[in-house]
Amino acid sequence: MKTPSFRLDGRRALVTGGSRGIGQAAVFALAEAGAHVVVAARNASEVNEVCARVRSMGGHASAWIVDVTDSAAVTRGMLEHGPFQILVNNAGMNRPTLLTEMQDSDFDAVLNLNVKAAFYVAREVVRGLLEAGLPGSLINISSQMGHVGGFKRTVYCATKHAIEGLTKALAWEVGAAGIRVNTICPTFIETDMTRGMLQDTAFMDSVISKIALGRVGQPQDLMGAVVFLASDASAMVTGSSLMVDGGWTAI
Numbered sequence: 001m002k003t004p005s006f007r008l009d010g011r012r013a014l015v016t017g018g019s020r021g022i023g024q025a026a027v028f029a030l031a032e033a034g035a036h037v038v039v040a041a042r043n044a045s046e047v048n049e050v051c052a053r054v055r056s057m058g059g060h061a062s063a064w065i066v067d068v069t070d071s072a073a074v075t076r077g078m079l080e081h082g083p084f085q086i087l088v089n090n091a092g093m094n095r096p097t098l099l100t101e102m103q104d105s106d107f108d109a110v111l112n113l114n115v116k117a118a119f120y121v122a123r124e125v126v127r128g129l130l131e132a133g134l135p136g137s138l139i140n141i142s143s144q145m146g147h148v149g150g151f152k153r154t155v156y157c158a159t160k161h162a163i164e165g166l167t168k169a170l171a172w173e174v175g176a177a178g179i180r181v182n183t184i185c186p187t188f189i190e191t192d193m194t195r196g197m198l199q200d201t202a203f204m205d206s207v208i209s210k211i212a213l214g215r216v217g218q219p220q221d222l223m224g225a226v227v228f229l230a231s232d233a234s235a236m237v238t239g240s241s242l243m244v245d246g247g248w249t250a251i
Contacts, residue, residue, distance in 0.1 A: 004232040009034035013230065014084040016068050016121055017091030019046035021191030025219035026088040026226045029089035031059030033227050038081050040064040041091070050181060053133030068117040074124055083128030086230045089118045090141040092159075096152040096197070107155050119166065122181075126174055135178030139229045140167050142183035144245040164241060178240035184225050187245035189217040212247025 013030045017023040018039035031037045031054045039054075039061055041047050047063045056059035066077050068091050092114045095106045122138055129136045145153055146160030164183060171181040188194055188207050198204050198216060208214060225242050228234050243249055 001096055006227055006231045006233050006234060007034050008086065008227070008231055011035045011085045012083070012095065013037045013086035013088070014040060014064075014081070014121075014125065015088040016092055016117070017042045018088075019043055019050050021193060022186065022189060022219050022222055023088070023090040025223050026090060028038060028057075028059075029223035029226045030086065030088070030230060031057070031061055033231065035086060035090065035230070036060040036062070038062050038084070040066050040068065068121055069112045071116075071120045074117075074120045078124040081124065081144050083132045083134060084125050085129070085134055085136045087121065087125045087136070087138045088132055088141065088230075089121055089139065089224060091117055091121075092141065094153070094156045094193070096156070098152055099154040102155060108157055110155050114156070115162045115166075118163060120211075121145075122166070126170070129179055130174075132176060136180070137230050137234070138167075138170070138179065138181040139226060140181070140183045142167070142185045142241065144187050144243065144248045146183065146185055147241070147243075147249050149177065154190050167241075168239045175238055180229075180234070182229050182234075182237060182239070183241045184222060184229065185218050185241050185243045185245060185249075186222060187211055187248045189219060189222070191219060210248050211245070212250065215246070217246065219245065220239050 013035040015023050015026045018027045019041040025036050039047050039050050044065045051061040051063050064081050066073050140163050142163045143160040145157045146164045167183050169180050225244050
């Protein structure tokens with residue numbers, strides 16, 4: 001027997017929300033493993049900077065400037081940039097608020113990016129793979145909050161539970177075509193999006209008390225998980241949730 005390879009040479013990967021945080025970490029991880037990575041996000045300067053950094057390290061990356069909440073734009077772009085054998089469906093957001101104080105506009109914004117956009121992207125990636133007759137790996141960035149509840153996270157939890165359900169159902173739809181679908185479920189990761197809330201000492205203490213490893217995560221803590229699920233090393237893994245939560249959901 002021989003250990004399946006973690007290498008991704010010759011494969012084309014798409015990372016949404018790839019210009020910052022978890023998405024940027026996924027871009028570098030996939031590129032280091034040999035994939036050609038298409039970095040998708042709205043901010044052209046940030047996307048181009050990430051692509052330039054990948055290329056400066058000897059990797060392969062190209063830019064796709066897109067608003068993934070625009071279904072038509074996603075469809076058009078896939079025709080230009082795809083097909084993709086690897087997807088990291090990462091674009092997402094949160095607006096922590098009590099349910100009774102949440103405005104419709106907040107609900108719509110979180111739902112549109114966390115669920116609808118993930119659906120639009122996954123649909124087009126799957127269409128491209130089926131048309132090309134290629135196997136593939138779809139990785140949806142979920143959250144520990146896709147498995148538990150959280151204070152001021154009613155809508156966020158709802159969207160991440162939705163991603164978990166989408167992932168399980170889609171794994172059955174496309175498994176026979178050699179396409180795998182899984183989630184990665186991080187705990188609190190220190191990024192631009194979370195840094196402000198983590199600077200609140202009381203909040204940080206509360207978070208740390210729920211993490212067995214005694215620290216919040218860093219974007220690089222997810223890089224190995226991304227490569228594992230993207231590669232042949234996880235060839236029999238589909239419809240699963242890979243917890244990268246420091247033990248949060250273990251109790």
